[in-house]
Amino acid sequence: MTRHRVCGVSEVASNAMKPFAMGRGTVLLTRLPSGEIKAVGSRCPHQGANLEHGCVTGHAYSDQPNVLLMDRPGQILRCPWHGFEFDLSSGESVADHGKLRLRRFNVEIEGDDVFIVM
Amino acid sequence: MLLIDADVHESFAGIRDLVPYLKEPYREWIERGAWRGFSQPFAYTSPGAGNRADVRNADGSASVSDYGVMRRQLLDTYNQTYAVLTGYFYPTMLKLQYGLSSALAAAYNDYVAEHWLAKDKRFIGSIQINARDPEAAAREIDRMAAHPQIKQVMLPVVDDIAYGHPMYRPIFEAAERHKLVIALHHTILAEGPFGMGLHYIERHTLLPTSMMAEVISLILNGVFDGYPSLRFIILEGGFSWLPHLMWRMDREYRQGRVEVPWVKKLPSQHMRERLRFSTQPAEDLTGDQWLKLIDLMGSDEFLVFSTDYPHFDFDDPRVSIPRSLPDDLQEKIFWKNGAALYGLEAPVQ
Numbered sequence: 001m002t003r004h005r006v007c008g009v010s011e012v013a014s015n016a017m018k019p020f021a022m023g024r025g026t027v028l029l030t031r032l033p034s035g036e037i038k039a040v041g042s043r044c045p046h047q048g049a050n051l052e053h054g055c056v057t058g059h060a061y062s063d064q065p066n067v068l069l070m071d072r073p074g075q076i077l078r079c080p081w082h083g084f085e086f087d088l089s090s091g092e093s094v095a096d097h098g099k100l101r102l103r104r105f106n107v108e109i110e111g112d113d114v115f116i117v118m
Numbered sequence: 119m120l121l122i123d124a125d126v127h128e129s130f131a132g133i134r135d136l137v138p139y140l141k142e143p144y145r146e147w148i149e150r151g152a153w154r155g156f157s158q159p160f161a162y163t164s165p166g167a168g169n170r171a172d173v174r175n176a177d178g179s180a181s182v183s184d185y186g187v188m189r190r191q192l193l194d195t196y197n198q199t200y201a202v203l204t205g206y207f208y209p210t211m212l213k214l215q216y217g218l219s220s221a222l223a224a225a226y227n228d229y230v231a232e233h234w235l236a237k238d239k240r241f242i243g244s245i246q247i248n249a250r251d252p253e254a255a256a257r258e259i260d261r262m263a264a265h266p267q268i269k270q271v272m273l274p275v276v277d278d279i280a281y282g283h284p285m286y287r288p289i290f291e292a293a294e295r296h297k298l299v300i301a302l303h304h305t306i307l308a309e310g311p312f313g314m315g316l317h318y319i320e321r322h323t324l325l326p327t328s329m330m331a332e333v334i335s336l337i338l339n340g341v342f343d344g345y346p347s348l349r350f351i352i353l354e355g356g357f358s359w360l361p362h363l364m365w366r367m368d369r370e371y372r373q374g375r376v377e378v379p380w381v382k383k384l385p386s387q388h389m390r391e392r393l394r395f396s397t398q399p400a401e402d403l404t405g406d407q408w409l410k411l412i413d414l415m416g417s418d419e420f421l422v423f424s425t426d427y428p429h430f431d432f433d434d435p436r437v438s439i440p441r442s443l444p445d446d447l448q449e450k451i452f453w454k455n456g457a458a459l460y461g462l463e464a465p466v467q
Contacts (some may be wrong), residue, residue, distance in 0.1 A: 046372075060376040065284060065340035070377065082373040095372040096384060 003108065003115045012037050012114060014035040015056045015074050021118055027105055028052055029114065030088060033074045038088050039116055041103030051102075053080035059087075059094065077102070119449065120464055121435060122456035124232030124396040125303070125353045125424035126192065126201040128234045130226075131183040135233075139225035144218050153218070156211055158306035160318050164430035173428040182428045184423035185237050192427045193240055194197075196435050199453070200462055202242040202424075203234055204353060208274035210249040219248035220258065227262050235267045242460060243268040244301060245250055252285060256292035263296035267458045270299035270351075275328050276307040282332075282339025294345045300458055302332050303353040319353050330363055333393065337367065340380040342388040349459060351395050357395035358403070364389055390417045394459050396424035397451065398433035405442035418447055420455040 005095035006020040006027060010069035017028040019042060026042040028051055044051055055078040058070040076094060077086045106117040119405070130136065133155035137148055147153060162168035166180070175181040193201060205295065209219040209224055223246045235243045245262045247255035262268055271293045275282055281302075293300055310324030329352050331436075335349070336342060367385035401409065412418050425433050439451055457463065
């Protein structure tokens, strides 16, 4: 198991996917409304779009046609190309549970530093 | 082998056959010839003018309204276990005078109950409605649903109704209330995206596109989610397009779910669980093509055999479904899938 320091805690933003170098690759970090920091791979599992340009948004839901509601603000990532939705907590596709999944990384906070554990 | 024929078109000889069943003032209207019934906006090109040319009475006259002819040519010839009567008189085609349209639907239902359903226990009945007045349609469904042979509601596919629109919900509520299947069938008004074309062959080739539009409308406007026990069958609308529609709708759903979050499942999942297709016209596929297609559909429970008797594009059950298909698959197409859809059991001999 290896740990990589990728950034300082204050560098991670809410409602945005911020890229940080990790070895020869890139990891995207975001801060959920709870304050928890999540780290995911930078490429969409569908066709490989760069998720840095994705949209962090809420979860659209409804039980009634033509009534749109939103909950869980800041917890859903939409791909910049096709708009596929991913749950930032679980990494799962919202529309198609389990079939497509973001690559996720374990995050550890130590002092003011953010580490990715692999 | 047990056999359900999911699309059999009974008829009356003429609109005046409905007079005894019509309420006033519409009885008087029809009696004095105020309306002579629907007439298709095109000419049929088949030898039997839209019907099999051999559907005739003993005197040679054309007959699509004679139970005896149907029994001999269809029910007995093919030893059918059940035949689902689907009509071809769809009052929803009347675009105005909703009271007349609803009264015609009720009269036709009573006519069919007396002149067809009562004559043969092999018949399964469908309720005809005027879908343009959904509340009246729901009342007609409530009125007819108690008939022991009635198993479904016909939704006619015309040129200006996509049934996902919220105004049609009373129809689905009534059908679900009575555990009835919803059947979609084209009408002489059904069109493709640019109309009927310039030739009958264009219009007839385009019919599946109208069914695709209805499936898209029903699923994305929440009818499948809103009425979770309701089941649907597409009649005479083809089925080889289904893999495309499943793939396309799933892809659209993955990228556009945010606009229709009341749809809770992948469209393909809704289809596999709740949508069925009658086989006619079976497009003369080879056995290998059938198997490939069913593999692409991801289920062997979609298809329910149908003949479309007495129409000209009739499918003979002995020929249209390749005998090279595995026995268990043939049994599903000819019997099990339809029996599950309509809740039918093999009759006690």
